[in-house]
Amino acid sequence: MEVFREAKRIAADSRFGPNGRTAKVNDLDNQLADVCMIRCSEDIDGPRDETDRKSHNLVHEVVRLMLNEELFAFVVHGDVSATNNEAERSLRGAALDRRTGRTSKTVRGARRRTVLVSVFETLKLYLPKFPLTNVVEEVVDWYRTGESRFWKLRVSQGLDPPGSPRLKTLIPAK
Secondary structure (H helix, E strand, O other): OHHHHHHHHHHHOOOOOHHHHHHHHHHHHHHHHHHHHHHHHHOOOOOOOHHHHHHHHHHHHHHHHHHOOOOOHHHHOOOOOOOOHHHHHHOHHHHHHHHOOOOOOOHHHHHHHHHHHHHHHHHHHHOOOOOHHHHHHHHHHHHHHOOOHHHHHHHHOOOOOOOOOHHHHHOOOO
16 A cells, blocks of 8 residues: 555656656556565465465556556556546446346346446546437447547557457356
8 A cells, every 4th residue: 555655646746757757657666566576475385265366366466567557557647547436436336236136137138238338437438428319429430430439548548459358258248
């Protein structure tokens, strides 16, 4: 948590320019790498129980994010949020629907709903107005140009295309 708090402080500090922020991110990566290395050295024989396995997975995910330069993107890019709280809140209704059994009786239905909710919530963030006509116009434009709003956003942010979607791993499309 100390490293995260330091990253948030740096992100909020307007005295740092792009080069200074990049240098600070390198320092943060090094601090976190030290912590991860300690944990990895304790894990040489592999995870011993469920808690160890979860800790092991967390360390590997943190290292993956650091290597992809995604972990501290909010420090370098001011328009990136430090947390996913907003996204979590926007999906809360769908999660409550699933929990109470009002939707998704099959794996295929759950996958379809997950994709649709994600797309609609993202469109809601980026469309100036969100009536059905605007959503249909967005889909028609996507079909006509072959470029989705998500693709345009990724390009405008200078991000590499994603690898295999995690949803395919979690919920196969069968």
